[in-house]
Amino acid sequence: MEKMDKLILITGGAGFIGTHVIKLFVRKYPNYRIINLDKLTYAGNLENLRDVENLPNYEFVRGDIVDKDFIDRLFEKHRFDGVIHLAAESHVDRSISNPLEFINTNIVGTVNLLNAARQIWANDSEGKLFYHVSTDEVYGSLGETGYFTEETSYDPRSPYSASKASSDHLVNAFHHTYGLPIVMSNCSNNYGPYQFPEKLLPLFINNIRNNKALPVYGKGENVRDWLYVGDHANAIDMIYHNGRLGNNYNVGGNNEWQNIMLIKKLIEILDRKLGREVGTSLNLLSYVKDRAGHDLRYAIDSSKLQNELGWEPSVNFEQGLELTVDWYLDNEEWMRNVTSGEYQKYYEIQYMKR
Numbered sequence: 001m002e003k004m005d006k007l008i009l010i011t012g013g014a015g016f017i018g019t020h021v022i023k024l025f026v027r028k029y030p031n032y033r034i035i036n037l038d039k040l041t042y043a044g045n046l047e048n049l050r051d052v053e054n055l056p057n058y059e060f061v062r063g064d065i066v067d068k069d070f071i072d073r074l075f076e077k078h079r080f081d082g083v084i085h086l087a088a089e090s091h092v093d094r095s096i097s098n099p100l101e102f103i104n105t106n107i108v109g110t111v112n113l114l115n116a117a118r119q120i121w122a123n124d125s126e127g128k129l130f131y132h133v134s135t136d137e138v139y140g141s142l143g144e145t146g147y148f149t150e151e152t153s154y155d156p157r158s159p160y161s162a163s164k165a166s167s168d169h170l171v172n173a174f175h176h177t178y179g180l181p182i183v184m185s186n187c188s189n190n191y192g193p194y195q196f197p198e199k200l201l202p203l204f205i206n207n208i209r210n211n212k213a214l215p216v217y218g219k220g221e222n223v224r225d226w227l228y229v230g231d232h233a234n235a236i237d238m239i240y241h242n243g244r245l246g247n248n249y250n251v252g253g254n255n256e257w258q259n260i261m262l263i264k265k266l267i268e269i270l271d272r273k274l275g276r277e278v279g280t281s282l283n284l285l286s287y288v289k290d291r292a293g294h295d296l297r298y299a300i301d302s303s304k305l306q307n308e309l310g311w312e313p314s315v316n317f318e319q320g321l322e323l324t325v326d327w328y329l330d331n332e333e334w335m336r337n338v339t340s341g342e343y344q345k346y347y348e349i350q351y352m353k354r
């Protein structure tokens with residue numbers, strides 16, 4: 001293989017955001033060699049990456065970040081220049097029913113990666129970087145006003161956000177204790193193509209299309225800030241290349257929606273696109289028991305990222321929602337495969353034969 005400028009490990013590249021980050025990096029930086037490490041849990045789907053899987057600067061490795069020996073060997077073998085760490089258990093509801101998986105992957109897995117990076121960069125960390133991708137949920141829950149800034153104290157309230165907060169603290173601890181070159185970002189709710197249909201938007205798009213009930217938690221009063229996933233991938237690109245070492249950057253869409261308002265907007269778009277009289281699918285609304293410890297409101301102040309690195313969201317929400325709905329309507333087979341578990345066979349067929 002010809003000499004590449006950088007060898008970057010991206011973890012969790014078969015997941016929702018990872019898919020977009022991998023595609024951006026392998027196409028934009030043909031001189032970087034990108035290794036995608038993913039365990040392929042229920043949330044990892046290699047079908048997402050079909051259009052880049054044969055590019056010469058891309059390689060997939062299946063593995064578990066919780067397996068310390070495997071991670072040490074992988075780092076020893078490849079001696080990466082950079083790591084962009086996205087692999088995680090990411091769904092709050094699952095963390096409420098099974099917290100341990102979140103502790104293992106999000107905390108132990110992150111420490112394994114940090115330790116392995118520390119070892120290979122012990123004598124020369126010039127130009128090396130460990131980029132940890134995190135969430136705004138580490139800051140806890142806001143009342144009706146205010147925003148999370150990079151100075152907001154951590155106050156995680158779900159097993160998911162507590163596990164991500166722990167991993168953030170450990171990333172900072174490795175920077176301060178061992179001088180590991182790190183950077184980190186905390187982003188608000190992402191939406192867009194390839195999101196697993198356990199999360200609000202793809203779940204509700206699929207249910208509206210199939211005339212299934214829409215389980216609104218509580219009264220639907222909770223507020224989230226929504227950012228198009230491609231804008232998050234662009235932020236990751238900018239922060240990876242220009243972020244200041246040891247810093248964290250908040251990433252958000254400045255786009256707050258109360259759940260019920262967002263769901264009604266979605267119903268309107270889908271009714272229109274499906275040729276139903278607008279408002280027909282409102283009868284699918286089904287108010288169900290609230291999520292335990294449900295955070296009321298997240299809102300992000302991303303002015304540090306905007307002022308320092310010149311990032312800003314490029315997709316406005318109206319357009320982003322339309323194109324997201326179009327994508328799910330056009331990719332019925334993807335949705336069918338994902339909901340039936342069929343996609344997990346793809347790995348066997350595609351990779352075991354090699």
Ligand code: NAD
Pocket residue numbers: 011012013014015016017018037038039040041042043044045063064065066085086087088089090091105109133134135136164186187188189190191196
């Ligand atoms: P996702 O659940 O869609 O994907 C996670 C990926 O990690 C999957 O491909 C899965 O197979 C892989 N993975 C899980 N456990 C692993 C393990 N032990 N070893 C190796 N791979 C493993 O998640 P996502 O929504 O793409 O989120 C990616 C990252 O971004 C996460 O760290 C998440 O906390 C963070 N984040 C997500 C959002 C959001 O709105 N989705 C917002 C802010 C931050």
Ligand code: TYD
Pocket residue numbers: 092093189198199200201203215216217218220222223224259291
């Ligand atoms: P989700 O997509 O799970 O993201 P997060 O919990 O990380 O913000 O949920 C977004 C919001 O939608 C959150 O307030 C919970 C709510 N929600 C429902 O009302 N019903 C659902 O079926 C789901 C999955 C979420």
